[in-house]
Amino acid sequence: MKIPISKRLRLCAQLVPEGARVADIGTDHGYLGLYLLQNGLAAHVLAADLRPQPLQTAKLHAAKFGFAGQMEFRLSDGLAEIAPDEADTIVCAGMGGDLIVEILSACPWLRDRNYTLILQPQSAGQELRRWLGEHGFAIECEQLVQDGKFLYTVLRAHPGAGTPLSPGAQYVSPWLRQSGSPLLGAYMQRIETALRRSVEGLMGAEHQRPERLAYYRSALEEVEEMRKNHENGTGNL
Numbered sequence: 001m002k003i004p005i006s007k008r009l010r011l012c013a014q015l016v017p018e019g020a021r022v023a024d025i026g027t028d029h030g031y032l033g034l035y036l037l038q039n040g041l042a043a044h045v046l047a048a049d050l051r052p053q054p055l056q057t058a059k060l061h062a063a064k065f066g067f068a069g070q071m072e073f074r075l076s077d078g079l080a081e082i083a084p085d086e087a088d089t090i091v092c093a094g095m096g097g098d099l100i101v102e103i104l105s106a107c108p109w110l111r112d113r114n115y116t117l118i119l120q121p122q123s124a125g126q127e128l129r130r131w132l133g134e135h136g137f138a139i140e141c142e143q144l145v146q147d148g149k150f151l152y153t154v155l156r157a158h159p160g161a162g163t164p165l166s167p168g169a170q171y172v173s174p175w176l177r178q179s180g181s182p183l184l185g186a187y188m189q190r191i192e193t194a195l196r197r198s199v200e201g202l203m204g205a206e207h208q209r210p211e212r213l214a215y216y217r218s219a220l221e222e223v224e225e226m227r228k229n230h231e232n233g234t235g236n237l
Ligand SMILES: C[S@@+](CC[C@H](N)C(=O)[O-])C[C@H]1O[C@@H](n2cnc3c(N)ncnc32)[C@H](O)[C@@H]1O
Pocket: 009, 025, 026, 027, 028, 029, 048, 049, 050, 051, 054, 076, 077, 078, 079, 092, 093, 094, 095, 099, 103
């Protein structure tokens, strides 16, 4: 029986190193871990969630697809109940970038070994990229996928020398531009539209937030230029 996994989660699975011991944080339905096991892509999967109900659903799915004995389940707020040697690859998918930052920053042992982080922010990806760059995590690659009408990005990062990113690069990272994805143009367009709305919203706001406005303006200018260069074929950096 095939695991009904979305394109978004399939891209997360593709970025998991072969034979990894995976902790899937915020597992919900458990499909990512089940797909990894079914396809021989992971040696072990620990499926964790903050709430008992999703964990129960993941357990039922594991039984349904015949992997009940091969997957571990853990009620855990982020990585709080996970020991450092239980996984070498940490996945946080389908959560806001701000929540992923909260989860990573609350974990005291993430920089102790060369853990692989597979991160798929549903929103606020710019906050996640900025945090990684400023807190000792090196982004190794970032890829795009279209699932329905939505575009998602998935990052792979490791402890290392982080790269501080300009406002524009926090939204459209150098690694994403290097990916050469055919979806890049559309992605930049969407980011540009969202940034323009943020700028207009702040300009019309009663309560002035000059620093925020300057940040959005700067990001918008950069992303506009990136998109134009991308359209002219004048480089992805
Ligand atoms: C939208 S689902 C994403 C499920 C799956 N990872 C995916 O990408 O399809 C988010 C899941 O994260 C869980 N979650 C939220 N905050 C969490 C936290 N602090 N620690 C662990 N899980 C959390 C929620 O209970 C929910 O099951």
